[in-house]
Amino acid sequence: MTPLAIVNTEWPEVATARRENRRELVVSNHEDFDPSVYSLTQLNFLDISKCPLHEIADDLINLADLTKLSLQHDGILVVPLALGQLKNLKFLNLSFNSISSLPSKIFDDLFLLETLILDSNELSELPSLKGLIELHIFSVSNNKLLSLPDNLTCCTKLKSVDVSGNNIKELSNEIPWSNLSNIQHFYLNGNQLKEVPPGLTECKKLRDLRLRENPLRDPRLKKLAASDRDDAGSALMNYLVKASKGQKKLPKTLADNAITQSSKHMAPNPPPVKNVEILSKIEADDSNFRIDVLRPEEVKKGLRPYIFSCVISGISLKGEGLIHAFTKFQTKLHGELGDNRKLATISTHNFESVSLPLQFSLQHIDEINLCPLHHKRFCTGRQLLAHLQIRAELERKQRKLNNYSGLSQYLVLISPLLGPRQDPISSSKGAEIAPLPATTDSSGNTISLHPITGCDKTRLTKETTEILIEVAGVNEMICKIIIRKLIEWLVQNAVPASEEEKSVTITPLAVVNGETGDRLAKFPLEVDIKDPNFLNI
Numbered sequence: 001m002t003p004l005a006i007v008n009t010e011w012p013e014v015a016t017a018r019r020e021n022r023r024e025l026v027v028s029n030h031e032d033f034d035p036s037v038y039s040l041t042q043l044n045f046l047d048i049s050k051c052p053l054h055e056i057a058d059d060l061i062n063l064a065d066l067t068k069l070s071l072q073h074d075g076i077l078v079v080p081l082a083l084g085q086l087k088n089l090k091f092l093n094l095s096f097n098s099i100s101s102l103p104s105k106i107f108d109d110l111f112l113l114e115t116l117i118l119d120s121n122e123l124s125e126l127p128s129l130k131g132l133i134e135l136h137i138f139s140v141s142n143n144k145l146l147s148l149p150d151n152l153t154c155c156t157k158l159k160s161v162d163v164s165g166n167n168i169k170e171l172s173n174e175i176p177w178s179n180l181s182n183i184q185h186f187y188l189n190g191n192q193l194k195e196v197p198p199g200l201t202e203c204k205k206l207r208d209l210r211l212r213e214n215p216l217r218d219p220r221l222k223k224l225a226a227s228d229r230d231d232a233g234s235a236l237m238n239y240l241v242k243a244s245k246g247q248k249k250l251p252k253t254l255a256d257n258a259i260t261q262s263s264k265h266m267a268p269n270p271p272p273v274k275n276v277e278i279l280s281k282i283e284a285d286d287s288n289f290r291i292d293v294l295r296p297e298e299v300k301k302g303l304r305p306y307i308f309s310c311v312i313s314g315i316s317l318k319g320e321g322l323i324h325a326f327t328k329f330q331t332k333l334h335g336e337l338g339d340n341r342k343l344a345t346i347s348t349h350n351f352e353s354v355s356l357p358l359q360f361s362l363q364h365i366d367e368i369n370l371c372p373l374h375h376k377r378f379c380t381g382r383q384l385l386a387h388l389q390i391r392a393e394l395e396r397k398q399r400k401l402n403n404y405s406g407l408s409q410y411l412v413l414i415s416p417l418l419g420p421r422q423d424p425i426s427s428s429k430g431a432e433i434a435p436l437p438a439t440t441d442s443s444g445n446t447i448s449l450h451p452i453t454g455c456d457k458t459r460l461t462k463e464t465t466e467i468l469i470e471v472a473g474v475n476e477m478i479c480k481i482i483i484r485k486l487i488e489w490l491v492q493n494a495v496p497a498s499e500e501e502k503s504v505t506i507t508p509l510a511v512v513n514g515e516t517g518d519r520l521a522k523f524p525l526e527v528d529i530k531d532p533n534f535l536n537i
Contacts, residue, residue, distance in 0.1 A: 010036050017043070026340070026409050027051060029416035038062050044088075047340065047409075049073050050416070058082040067112075070339055072096050084109055093339055095119040095139075107131045117343075118143065119162075119475070130154040139475060141165050141187070147172075153179035160185040160477045164210070173197035181205065184533060185477050189213050196221065198244035201237065205533050208233045208480075218243075228519045234527045287357075289507060291439070292514035294361035302362050303413065304345070304437040304450045304472035308479050308523045309358070309509040311351050312487060313466045316496040323460055329489050333482050341410050344473030344482055347439070347448040349458035351466035355442040358509070360472075362435035370438075370446035372453040381436060381449065385411070386424035388452070396420060413451055439470060448472075480523055487524075488535040 010018075011034040017025045018036075024045040025037070033052055038059035045068045053074035061082040068091040069083075076097035083092075084106040092113060100122040107113070108131040115137040123143040128151055129135070135155040145166040152158075153176050161183060168191040177199040185208040186200075193214040200206070210233070211225035221243075224236050291309055293299055317323050330346045338344040368381030379387070392407040411418035415433045417425060425433065439448040447455040450472045460467065469486055471479045487506065495502050506529055511521040528534055 010034055014040065028409075028412045029419060035059065041065070044068070046070070049342075054078075056080055056083065061085050064088065067091070069093070070342070072342065079103070079106065081106055087111065089113050090134075091115045091336070091339075093117040093342075094121070097121050099123060101125070102127050104128065115337075116140075117475070125149075133157070136160070137478070137481070138162070139477060148175075150175055153177065156180065156182065158183050160481065162187040162475070162477050163191070164189040166191050168193060170195070171197050171200065173199045175199065178202035184208060184531075185480065186210070187477065196240060198240065201241045201244050205531070206237060207527060207531055209236045211236060288442075289356060290510040290512050291358040291360050292512050293520060294359055294514040296513050296515065296520070298362050298435075299360065299437065302435070302437050303474075305474060306476045306479050306521070307360050307437075307439070307470065307472040307511060308483055308521060309468065309470045309511075310483065310487075310524060311466055311468050311507040311509070312490055313351075313505040313507070314496075314503055315465055315467055315490055315494045317460060317464050317494055318462045319494070322494060323462070325493065326460070326489065330486070333485055337478055337482050337485070338473070341413060341451045343475050344471055344479050345451040346482060346486070347450070347454040347470040347472075348460060348486075349447055349454065349468040349470075350460055350464045351468045352464075353458040354447060354468050355445075356509075357442055358447075359440045359514070360511075361438065361440075361514075363438045364435050365433055368436065368438055368446060368449060370449060370453075371456045372449070373456050373459060375456055382425060384449070384453070385414070385418060385433075389418055389422065389424050393420065410451055437472060439472075476521075483523065484534065491535065 013027050026047040028049045030051045044065045047070040049072045051074050053076050055078040058080050066086050067088050070093040073096045081103040090112050095117050104127045114134050118140040120142045126149050130151045132155050137160045139162040141162045142165040156179050159182050164187045180203045183203050184205050187210040189210045189212040191214050194217045216222040334341050365381030371378045408420050437450040438446050440446050447458050471482045473479045508522050510519050
């Protein structure tokens with residue numbers, strides 16, 4: 001085990017939190033570890049990233065008031081049972097570490113936990129999940145799992161499960177799958193599955209099933225799993241339903257027929273939200289409704305490997321304070337589901353100010369030219385980052401804030417060179433900053449620089465009736481949930497009250513490989529929107 005570097009003096013962030021009795025602590029990019037963190041018993045939010053933590057001490061039990069704990073990129077090897085005594089936890093993220101095992105009873109008493117993220121570790125098995133009765137989101141992708149725990153179905157409130165990129169060979173049909181009556185997303189891509197249990201069809205709300213890159217024995221099932229058709233997920237479920245009823249002799253054009261038939265298993269329309277009808281729209285010529293991902297292999301390794309986008313029409317933002325309220329809601333999503341923008345970021349635009357199609361790529365900060373939100377002049381990426389550094393440092397000093405306050409937290413996601421007490425980036429330092437994910441429209445305007453800002457030229461106004469939503473992140477499932485949350489908010493708060501027959505139209509943009517033309521993603525699809533639970537998140 002790598003020896004833990006213990007700091008001789010208290011981290012300045014810890015000193016500030018202690019002096020000001022802060023409830024939140026965010027620390028990043030230290031070369032050592034300060035164990036006095038465990039003495040901050042008032043904390044309810046702790047975020048430590050890119051620090052040599054290696055082994056979490058039992059003293060973690062002192063932080064009994066924690067509701068949110070995020071420990072990413074910390075080289076963690078060992079997790080103590082003491083973590084399982086943090087009974088107020090609602091959010092736990094231990095992704096991008098080197099954890100190979102967890103204590104068998106670590107989750108038994110975490111009755112309030114709603115989100116559990118264990119992506120990119122070395123886990124070959126999971127402990128019992130029976131205590132996680134409030135769990136909604138469970139992501140353990142890119143590990144070494146050989147199977148799922150049988151008591152997964154004890155988590156009856158689960159809505160999203162991602163176990164992609166593991167070595168799972170079998171899903172037992174003995175598991176009472178019907179207990180997962182709320183699950184909507186189940187990602188199993190990149191495993192070793194040869195069969196899918198018929199019992200999976202008992203998950204009545206499951207419409208987003210992913211089985212790509214599995215050695216499935218059933219050639220028809222394998223064909224459906226590899227399909228990039230809009231309704232492929234529902235077609236998979238439709239085929240499994242037929243197979244479970246002994247109706248496996250389907251026509252040779254299975255993919256087309258299964259997709260057509262899948263709509264019969266869907267409710268024709270979702271229940272109205274405040275008497276608003278939700279419609280799906282696919283343009284007759286929708287070739288421009290797309291995002292071309294340039295150099296996709298590079299993008300996969302960047303800050304935002306996934307992006308989803310759609311246009312919401314039939315909206316009114318003329319109500320008093322409505323734009324401010326929508327912005328505040330986005331900030332809330334950034335903080336909660338987005339884990340302070342670590343997992344995902346949102347950009348919203350006045351659609352009339354955007355030219356389709358869009359491009360999504362990694363760009364060097366000297367090549368980026370944009371007019372950021374709340375700015376009137378164009379600047380390069382370097383100039384923007386330098387300006388934000390100065391602003392963040394001034395804010396920190398004036399308000400005597402923790403080192404990693406608001407803006408600083410987002411800047412250090414890009415590079416530690418942009419953190420507190422750092423000089424504004426010079427030309428030499430700029431070369432060390434990795435290219436950033438950016439979205440440009442067909443006119444060449446940069447409309448989003450992830451995870452920092454949108455574009456002032458495309459900002460929402462009281463005259464906006466169509467909104468372009470972008471969500472880019474590191475977790476596909478969470479990006480989709482955020483889009484649904486945004487749509488739900490708009491439907492509930494931004495539909496004109498004067499119209500008798502109110503409707504909101506959703507038009508998804510296809511995400512396309514800019515080199516091959518292959519479609520990579522598209523959300524939400526018509527089948528998603530017709531699901532009665534689309535806005536029941």
